[in-house]
Amino acid sequence: MNDAVETVRRISGVNPLKCMKCGKCTATCPAYDEMEYHPHQFVDMVANGRLEELMGSKGIYLCLSCFACVERCPRNVKPGALVEAVRLMVIRQQEQNHLKPQEIPALLEESLPQQAITSALRKYRR
Amino acid sequence: MQVNGQFQPTIVAFCCNWCSYAGADLSGTNRLQYPANVKIIRIPCSCRLNPMFILRAFQRGADGVILCGCHPGDCHYTSGNYFARRRMTLLFNMLEFLGIERERTRVEWVSAAEGAKFAATMNDFVATITRLGENKRLEDLRCKSK
Amino acid sequence: MQRIGVFVCWCGSNIAATVDVEAVSQALSHEAGVVFSTNYQYMCSQAGQEMIQAAIHEHRLTGVVICSCSPRMHENTFRKTCERAGINPYMVEIANIREQCSWIHKDKAVGTEKAIILGRAAIAKVLLNAPLTAGTSPVTKRALVIGGGIAGIQTALDIADAGFEVDIVEKEPTIGGKMTQIDKTFPTLDCAACILTPKMVDAAQNEKIKIYAYSQVEAVKGFVGNFTVTIRRKARYVDEEKCTGCGLCTEKCPQKKVPNAFNLGLDTRRAIYIPFAQAVPKIATIDADYCTMLKTGKCGVCSKVCTAGAIDYHQQDTLIEEHYGAIVVATGYNPIQLDQFDEFAYSHSPDVVTSLELERLMNAAGPTGGTLLRPSDKTHPHTLVFVQCVGSRCDGGEKGKPYCSKICCMYTAKHAMLIREKYPDTEVYVFYIDVRTPGKNFDEFYRRAVEEYGVHYIKGMVGKVTPQNGKLYVQAADLLGGQQLKIEADMVVLAAAIEPDKSARPLATMLTASMDTNDFFTEAHPKLRPVESPTAGIFLSGACQGPKDIPETVAQAGAAASKVIGLLVKDHLVCNPCVAESNELMCNGCSACEKVCPYGAITYIDKEFRGPNRTTLLRRIAQVNPAVCQGCGACTVACPSGAMDLKGFSNGQIMAEVDAICR
Amino acid sequence: MQEQVRAKAKALLESGVCDRILAWKTGEFFYDVTPAVFTSVEEIDRDLVYNAFCGANLSKYLIAESRKGGKVGAFLKPCDTYSFQQLLKEHRIRRENTYIVGVACEGMADIETIRAAGIKGVTGGDFTGETLTFETLYGAKTMARAEALAERCKFCKSKKLVIFDELLGEQGEEQDVGRFDEVKRLEAMSDEERFAFWQQELSKCIRCNACRNVCPACSCEKCVFDNPNSGVENKAAASSFEEQLFHIIRAFHVAGRCTDCGECSRVCPQHIPLHLLNRKFIKDINEIYGPYQAGADADTRPPLLTYETGDPEPRRGDAG
Numbered sequence A: 001m002n003d004a005v006e007t008v009r010r011i012s013g014v015n016p017l018k019c020m021k022c023g024k025c026t027a028t029c030p031a032y033d034e035m036e037y038h039p040h041q042f043v044d045m046v047a048n049g050r051l052e053e054l055m056g057s058k059g060i061y062l063c064l065s066c067f068a069c070v071e072r073c074p075r076n077v078k079p080g081a082l083v084e085a086v087r088l089m090v091i092r093q094q095e096q097n098h099l100k101p102q103e104i105p106a107l108l109e110e111s112l113p114q115q116a117i118t119s120a121l122r123k124y125r126r
Numbered sequence B: 001m002q003v004n005g006q007f008q009p010t011i012v013a014f015c016c017n018w019c020s021y022a023g024a025d026l027s028g029t030n031r032l033q034y035p036a037n038v039k040i041i042r043i044p045c046s047c048r049l050n051p052m053f054i055l056r057a058f059q060r061g062a063d064g065v066i067l068c069g070c071h072p073g074d075c076h077y078t079s080g081n082y083f084a085r086r087r088m089t090l091l092f093n094m095l096e097f098l099g100i101e102r103e104r105t106r107v108e109w110v111s112a113a114e115g116a117k118f119a120a121t122m123n124d125f126v127a128t129i130t131r132l133g134e135n136k137r138l139e140d141l142r143c144k145s146k
Numbered sequence C: 001m002q003r004i005g006v007f008v009c010w011c012g013s014n015i016a017a018t019v020d021v022e023a024v025s026q027a028l029s030h031e032a033g034v035v036f037s038t039n040y041q042y043m044c045s046q047a048g049q050e051m052i053q054a055a056i057h058e059h060r061l062t063g064v065v066i067c068s069c070s071p072r073m074h075e076n077t078f079r080k081t082c083e084r085a086g087i088n089p090y091m092v093e094i095a096n097i098r099e100q101c102s103w104i105h106k107d108k109a110v111g112t113e114k115a116i117i118l119g120r121a122a123i124a125k126v127l128l129n130a131p132l133t134a135g136t137s138p139v140t141k142r143a144l145v146i147g148g149g150i151a152g153i154q155t156a157l158d159i160a161d162a163g164f165e166v167d168i169v170e171k172e173p174t175i176g177g178k179m180t181q182i183d184k185t186f187p188t189l190d191c192a193a194c195i196l197t198p199k200m201v202d203a204a205q206n207e208k209i210k211i212y213a214y215s216q217v218e219a220v221k222g223f224v225g226n227f228t229v230t231i232r233r234k235a236r237y238v239d240e241e242k243c244t245g246c247g248l249c250t251e252k253c254p255q256k257k258v259p260n261a262f263n264l265g266l267d268t269r270r271a272i273y274i275p276f277a278q279a280v281p282k283i284a285t286i287d288a289d290y291c292t293m294l295k296t297g298k299c300g301v302c303s304k305v306c307t308a309g310a311i312d313y314h315q316q317d318t319l320i321e322e323h324y325g326a327i328v329v330a331t332g333y334n335p336i337q338l339d340q341f342d343e344f345a346y347s348h349s350p351d352v353v354t355s356l357e358l359e360r361l362m363n364a365a366g367p368t369g370g371t372l373l374r375p376s377d378k379t380h381p382h383t384l385v386f387v388q389c390v391g392s393r394c395d396g397g398e399k400g401k402p403y404c405s406k407i408c409c410m411y412t413a414k415h416a417m418l419i420r421e422k423y424p425d426t427e428v429y430v431f432y433i434d435v436r437t438p439g440k441n442f443d444e445f446y447r448r449a450v451e452e453y454g455v456h457y458i459k460g461m462v463g464k465v466t467p468q469n470g471k472l473y474v475q476a477a478d479l480l481g482g483q484q485l486k487i488e489a490d491m492v493v494l495a496a497a498i499e500p501d502k503s504a505r506p507l508a509t510m511l512t513a514s515m516d517t518n519d520f521f522t523e524a525h526p527k528l529r530p531v532e533s534p535t536a537g538i539f540l541s542g543a544c545q546g547p548k549d550i551p552e553t554v555a556q557a558g559a560a561a562s563k564v565i566g567l568l569v570k571d572h573l574v575c576n577p578c579v580a581e582s583n584e585l586m587c588n589g590c591s592a593c594e595k596v597c598p599y600g601a602i603t604y605i606d607k608e609f610r611g612p613n614r615t616t617l618l619r620r621i622a623q624v625n626p627a628v629c630q631g632c633g634a635c636t637v638a639c640p641s642g643a644m645d646l647k648g649f650s651n652g653q654i655m656a657e658v659d660a661i662c663r
Numbered sequence D: 001m002q003e004q005v006r007a008k009a010k011a012l013l014e015s016g017v018c019d020r021i022l023a024w025k026t027g028e029f030f031y032d033v034t035p036a037v038f039t040s041v042e043e044i045d046r047d048l049v050y051n052a053f054c055g056a057n058l059s060k061y062l063i064a065e066s067r068k069g070g071k072v073g074a075f076l077k078p079c080d081t082y083s084f085q086q087l088l089k090e091h092r093i094r095r096e097n098t099y100i101v102g103v104a105c106e107g108m109a110d111i112e113t114i115r116a117a118g119i120k121g122v123t124g125g126d127f128t129g130e131t132l133t134f135e136t137l138y139g140a141k142t143m144a145r146a147e148a149l150a151e152r153c154k155f156c157k158s159k160k161l162v163i164f165d166e167l168l169g170e171q172g173e174e175q176d177v178g179r180f181d182e183v184k185r186l187e188a189m190s191d192e193e194r195f196a197f198w199q200q201e202l203s204k205c206i207r208c209n210a211c212r213n214v215c216p217a218c219s220c221e222k223c224v225f226d227n228p229n230s231g232v233e234n235k236a237a238a239s240s241f242e243e244q245l246f247h248i249i250r251a252f253h254v255a256g257r258c259t260d261c262g263e264c265s266r267v268c269p270q271h272i273p274l275h276l277l278n279r280k281f282i283k284d285i286n287e288i289y290g291p292y293q294a295g296a297d298a299d300t301r302p303p304l305l306t307y308e309t310g311d312p313e314p315r316r317g318d319a320g
Helices: A002-012 A026-029 A039-047 A051-056 A068-072 A077-090 A100-105 A114-125 B018-030 B051-059 B079-099 B117-130 C021-029 C046-058 C072-083 C098-102 C108-127 C150-161 C177-181 C192-205 C248-252 C294-298 C301-305 C354-362 C409-420 C442-452 C504-511 C550-568 C593-596 C634-638 C651-662 D001-012 D042-046 D061-065 D078-089 D111-116 D181-187 D191-202 D210-214 D240-254 D265-267 D275-289
Strands: B009-016 B038-043 B062-068 B107-109 C004-008 C033-041 C064-067 C091-094 C135-136 C142-146 C166-170 C211-212 C215-222 C226-233 C320-322 C326-330 C331-337 C351-356 C381-391 C427-432 C458-459 C462-468 C471-478 C484-489 C489-495 C498-502 C537-538 C572-574 C581-582 C602-611 C617-626 C644-646 D019-028 D033-038 D072-076 D098-102 D122-126 D131-136 D139-144 D165-167
Touching: A002 A039, A002 A051, A002 A077, A026 A039, A026 A068, A026 C072, A026 C462, A026 C471, A039 A051, A039 A077, A051 A077, A068 A077, B009 B018, B009 B117, B009 C651, B009 D131, B018 B038, B018 B062, B018 C072, B018 C098, B038 B107, B038 B117, B038 C651, B051 B062, B051 B079, B051 C651, B051 D240, B062 B079, B062 B117, B079 B107, B079 D181, B079 D191, B079 D275, B107 B117, B107 C409, C004 C021, C004 C046, C004 C108, C021 C033, C021 C064, C021 C108, C033 C046, C046 C064, C064 C072, C064 C108, C072 C091, C091 C098, C091 C108, C091 D181, C098 C108, C108 C651, C142 C150, C142 C320, C142 C550, C150 C166, C150 C177, C150 C192, C150 C211, C150 C550, C166 C215, C177 C192, C177 C354, C192 C211, C226 C326, C248 C301, C294 C301, C294 C326, C301 D191, C326 C504, C326 C550, C351 C354, C354 C489, C354 C504, C381 C409, C381 C462, C381 C471, C381 C484, C409 C427, C409 C442, C409 C489, C458 C471, C458 D191, C471 C489, C484 D139, C537 C550, C572 C634, C581 C617, C581 D001, C593 C602, C593 C634, C634 C644, D001 D042, D001 D072, D001 D098, D001 D165, D019 D042, D033 D042, D033 D061, D061 D072, D061 D078, D072 D078, D078 D098, D181 D275, D240 D275, D265 D275
Parallel strands: B009 B038, B009 B062, B062 B107, C004 C033, C004 C064, C064 C091, C142 C166, C142 C326, C166 C211, C326 C537, C351 C489, C381 C427, C381 C489, C427 C458, D019 D072, D072 D098, D098 D165
Antiparallel strands: C135 C572, C215 C226, C226 C320, C331 C498, C462 C471, C471 C484, C581 C644, C602 C617, D019 D033, D122 D131, D131 D139
């Protein structure tokens, strides 16, 4: 499991041990109510190697990647980057794509919030 | 120097009085072994090390010269090791430029608490120099005692 | 020709077990210059020392080499031994054959051979030793305290108490510092003014203390015991001798719209002002940025109403020069600017205040007369949210400070408690990351806030404050309760990190005192010399050295004072004789040495030299002040001509050691 | 240009601005142009030259000249002004006793290069302008100045005059012509090859001290190599070590102060490429501590007299 934590650290460029558990990320998170693990818990679970639970959680797809947590974190821990990294860990396994590219057009609809599209762009730009 | 057909390098270690000399003392206090090839010269601060001393050591038959000082930021005189670091960086580059093996010179920061690091550093440096063999490029044959 | 004696110590079996001491003393007896060589069980013992002294007399020794433990252990012992026997203490060299030989080798042959080489090196060095005499320099028995807050006042009072003259330089028009702005003090809740103002009066009335208020240090020259300081006395446009502090001018001045700095801009004052009623010295000051007379030449009301005739619109800054033996830095702290923490809406809503502003809003002499009112609409707030660690404990980047500001946990508990006590109808939330309350009666104090006063302490940070419809919507995390909170608050109080005063860095440059990356002054040793700067004669008092509360500041102020007194009672200072020395015949005057000297010990003079054909040449040469030089040797390597050398560790001595080792 | 220099020199003397002029005059041979002090208009008319052989850097002479009283006028080429400013920075020259006329430079010629091009038996000529004309025993010959340039001028770092009271000709610009190429070539060699290269070069050294004596940075009141108490005193290199010692120490002493004027290599009778040692230091300083040009300004701290807390550590030779 340590290897996986190392991989997450490498992908995200974040040291989760820098977290001082202030919870500013959680206070900030607009998707708080949707996520079973809140940003500060997410960081803590990465630090403690609980990656399997995180990889199996729905929350990693519900994070908006708005990066409010990244912006506000006083310790430069970037919870959003860790969520992103865990998501990548899932996707990098074979046949584990959350969505197949073919499914996407069907899911697009008029009412889809702009932020969702923007955040998708952000996720893959950084 | 050859002793019983085996190469025994002569190593001069310049140690600053406040950190590294105390670190060397500590490795003694803790009975941590390192080869007797290393002879320490006490200087007040790493910034006291004049390049001439290093060249002199090589001239007189030293096979390796190492400078130990306080860690950057910990200098007893606040800035001495920062100056020493620049001087040694440039001097070592120049020696290498002249074809002198870079391994023969080294700078290591050893605090007064790092007795173990001092011993480990000296063990490693002696091993490196032993592997490298005798200093031939910067010697003054007239100074060789045979 | 030198006559060297060699004394090899067994140190019981510590040395003798791995070094053949007899062989060492035998081998070294054949070295050039050695006239006597012996070994003994314990050289540092009474008998050992007597043996050395007897040998010095009997063999007319001029230099001594002791092969023993580390010089860090007994160099001083043996120097004194030799001094008592009549030879210069700096004619002693130690060969470290214990820590750096017998204790690290097991093979006796190897240890013995190395001990002989180390002994040879010491002999080679001592042959080039010269007797050194520690110089002395006189001490000016007067101290300067820079900063007139509680730290500076306490230091000055303690120094004056010991009978020494002491001057305080304060940049504001009054002494008192941050503590004057504080309402109550933790953990006793006594009023800050009640305990501070008597001290301010004591300082003003003490005949040993001279206060230069509204003044700044402009330049510092000299060294420990002998500082010359230029002080700029800023123009107040009021004659200090004549002003009685009646305050009439401050009531009549027609310029009413000046932000009142004492109340942190929460109300206004006049262009001529006395910061607060108990100011010391109680003298009016004209704010040149706002005075109509100074700006346009038209007005003059204050001059007309002043019966003492103290107003002087033509006053200029004056520079005075004073001499001191010691300087105490007590420049204090300030809360940081919060413009980088947009999420807390500090710049968007007047109802988001810093804790220091809250002090003024709760103080009887403050803008609201002591009634807590929202700055925006002057109504009574019902819900207050305190945010801890704003800008403290931040990592990296431009935003915030990496350290804990230390005082915020306690003053926030104090604020919460005072508000709940005075206004029981309020709800008070404190959002914390950790509550840090080490200190006498500190944790009890915090627990009282929770247990007796019902303050809601919530572990978690505030994420965002949104001002809307006269309310402040606070979104925060409750980490222990596992929920995201949304609180509708009337006021938000931010515990802003504290940072050293901006004047500290230029001052440190003037003093050649070192600072850390956060601009706190560095202490000479973090544990053992906490109130001294590494630069001799410079002492540290209060928050300029690191965040501190009032009791700690006062304790450190007293400690700094005792160090200053310890210096000032001496008539002369004995200097380390192992200092740099410039050979004027070889000096180029190029200033390289000066640039690497951390102590400012090197100055230049133009000196006439005899030239060829009866001419004279004027040359710039370096001079080392032996009282300031600490003997690091940085200059000796910077000097290309080799004019600069270090006594006790000269080029010649070190090269002799090199030669002896490489032989 | 030579006429302008002469006219300016005369004007400075006649107006009383200066009581003597430091410039160049031709010595024994046409290429043997040497620094000279002129005190009269007649001397100037007779001897003062400014041509392709005025390579000598006059700045060092101002150390002594500026201390003699009166005011000395000096003509400085771009690279001389760098040395001059560096010496000012080191308080070696009394600026108030000098009047500096900056003169533009088209690059200085090297007699060996000219000889190698087959121009021999020269009896006279005109060495100003872009084309040098030679009167030889075998008839008139010409050579483009650009082809005759000395090594250091081919890699000229700057044609900018960094300090002057007055300017003759056009102000120039800093140049970037790969002056570190040769250093890089050596760096790319193995230790053994480099050692062999320098051993061959330095063993030619006859310790004539010309490099030291001409170097504007080597202006110590007393050189360590002449000082019996320095521990490194030596007058002649007695071993290969001492050949190296002298040049290493000399290069180290001028590190951060050397303006790369190239005088050391110009005067070396053995043609040792000494400037490469200085350039190695300059290159390292630029790469490790940021670009620095000695003498370019009066204020920047020399790199060896300052530091950054984040400076890199000396590179280690072994894996560690």
